[in-house]
Amino acid sequence: MNPKPPDHLGIQHLEWLLVSELEMAPPQWGRPLRPGDIRAMAHDFDPDKLGAVAIWARKNLPAGRGKYVICDGQHRVAAVRLALGNDQRVPCLIYEGLTMETAAELSLGLQERRNLHPLDKHRAALAAHETRAVEVDKVMTTLGLHFVYTAKGTDRGRISAVGACYQVWYRMAAPGLERVLNICSQAWDRTSAGYASPVLKLVMTVLAAHDGEVDDVHLGETLALRSPAQWVSKDVIPRRPISSLAQDVIIEYNKARRGASRLSELTPSQYEAAAKRKPSPTVRGPVEGRTTATKSRSGSSTRPNRRRPS
Numbered sequence: 001m002n003p004k005p006p007d008h009l010g011i012q013h014l015e016w017l018l019v020s021e022l023e024m025a026p027p028q029w030g031r032p033l034r035p036g037d038i039r040a041m042a043h044d045f046d047p048d049k050l051g052a053v054a055i056w057a058r059k060n061l062p063a064g065r066g067k068y069v070i071c072d073g074q075h076r077v078a079a080v081r082l083a084l085g086n087d088q089r090v091p092c093l094i095y096e097g098l099t100m101e102t103a104a105e106l107s108l109g110l111q112e113r114r115n116l117h118p119l120d121k122h123r124a125a126l127a128a129h130e131t132r133a134v135e136v137d138k139v140m141t142t143l144g145l146h147f148v149y150t151a152k153g154t155d156r157g158r159i160s161a162v163g164a165c166y167q168v169w170y171r172m173a174a175p176g177l178e179r180v181l182n183i184c185s186q187a188w189d190r191t192s193a194g195y196a197s198p199v200l201k202l203v204m205t206v207l208a209a210h211d212g213e214v215d216d217v218h219l220g221e222t223l224a225l226r227s228p229a230q231w232v233s234k235d236v237i238p239r240r241p242i243s244s245l246a247q248d249v250i251i252e253y254n255k256a257r258r259g260a261s262r263l264s265e266l267t268p269s270q271y272e273a274a275a276k277r278k279p280s281p282t283v284r285g286p287v288e289g290r291t292t293a294t295k296s297r298s299g300s301s302t303r304p305n306r307r308r309p310s
Contacts (some may be wrong), residue, residue, distance in 0.1 A: 014052065015094050020086035021063045022055065024074050024289045029104035033078055035287040041079035042283035050076055054110055055092040056103040071095070071103055072110040074289065082283055118162035119147050135174040136165060143181055145195075153193035164197035168204045170277045179216060180204050186220035188228060198232040198242065201275070205246045209274035210263050222253045243271035 024030050053073035061067040070077060080088055095106065116124075125133035140147065144157055147165075151158040159165065168177045180203045181195070188194030203223070207214055223231065231249070233240050247265060254262045266274075 012096075013094050015092055016089040017055070017068060017092045018086070019077060019081050019084075019088050019090060021068050022053070022077050022090075022092075023064065023066065023069050025069055025071065025103075025107060026066075026100070028100065029107060030074070033075065033287055033289045038075055038078045038082060038287050039283050039285075040281075041075065042083040043281050045079055045083040050080070050090060052091045052093045053077055054106070055094050056098050056106075057094045057096050059096070068092070069103065071107040078287055078289055081288055082285055117149065118166070119149055119160075122147060122162055122166075132166065132169060136169050136177065139174055139178045139181065140165075143178065143185065145181065145185075145190075151192035153191060155192040156190045158192050159195040160192065161195055161197040161200055164200040167277070168200055171204060171208060171275065176204070176207065179207060183207075183216055183220045183223065186217070187223035193228045196228055196232070199228045201242050202232060202245055202249065205242050205271050205275040206249050209246065209266055209271050210250070213263055215261070218256070219249075219253060222249065222256075225252065241268065241272070242275065243268035246271040 024033070051073070053076060054071040056069040056071050058067055058069075077090065080090055095103075098106065122133055122136070126137055140159075146158055147162050148158045148160050151160045165177060165181075168180050172180070180200055183203050184194040184199060193199075203219075206219065232242075232245060247268065250263050250265050254265070257263070
């Protein structure tokens with residue numbers, strides 16, 4: 001059950017504050033900024049999608065010394081700072097009357113409620129006509145497949161690995177996603193087990209590493225020799241990485257091939273490199289985060305996090 005914000009949040013109101021006045025959460029319950037994410041956000045920055053930043057305000061302190069502490073939205077604030085500078089004002093939902101403990105609890109609650117299911121994110125992006133969602137949906141419609149929250153392994157035409165499909169799209173675009181899904185459909189008769197996340201990533205890795213050389217029909221026939229769980233070593237502990245499993249696929253693929261139709265057997269590191277998403281455009285420059293060193297009245301740290309808030 002997701003934690004809810006404390007009942008004693010005190011006064012709440014909306015106010016536009018300067019980015020230069022906003023500080024990251026203290027180290028007791030904050031976490032470091034992710035520079036790569038911030039640069040990517042700054043590159044495609046859209047002020048209309050910024051939303052309100054949740055702020056813990058203590059009016060008795062000077063700016064830059066814990067007066068305005070970010071409970072939720074530190075990466076968005078850092079992206080504004082990088083893209084537009086410190087002299088910008090952003091909408092902030094101000095919370096007053098918090099303690100260190102209740103501020104940490106509020107931050108955690110806001111974070112957990114924002115972590116939507118990938119299918120919910122897909123539907124929202126599709127309604128907003130985002131390119132990625134439109135292209136993914138077109139592939140699904142063309143192949144007669146459907147996204148679902150959960151699916152039994154024997155269900156047909158139903159995919160619950162929404163995030164993995166997007167990972168394939170990011171790496172190989174819509175044509176690559178269609179190829180991966182087609183091969184899995186052929187190999188395991190459109191059963192949901194064949195569209196599991198590690199299976200999709202395995203097929204993507206093989207195609208990405210041997211692009212232009214793979215016979216899709218023969219690859220599907222090769223995969224059909226084992227169940228999806230057997231290919232991804234589902235019951236093996238510790239789990240083998242996808243890059244290592246890709247070697248197994250190619251060894252089996254080559255058994256029925258001769259001469260130039262055989263594929264090169266690459267190293268795991270080569271498969272891993274081939275599967276990596278191509279870097280997105282970003283904004284260059286230093287990422288700035290101003291962390292307040294505030295402590296609770298007792299001087300001790302707050303309660304342990306169930307998950308470190310952003």
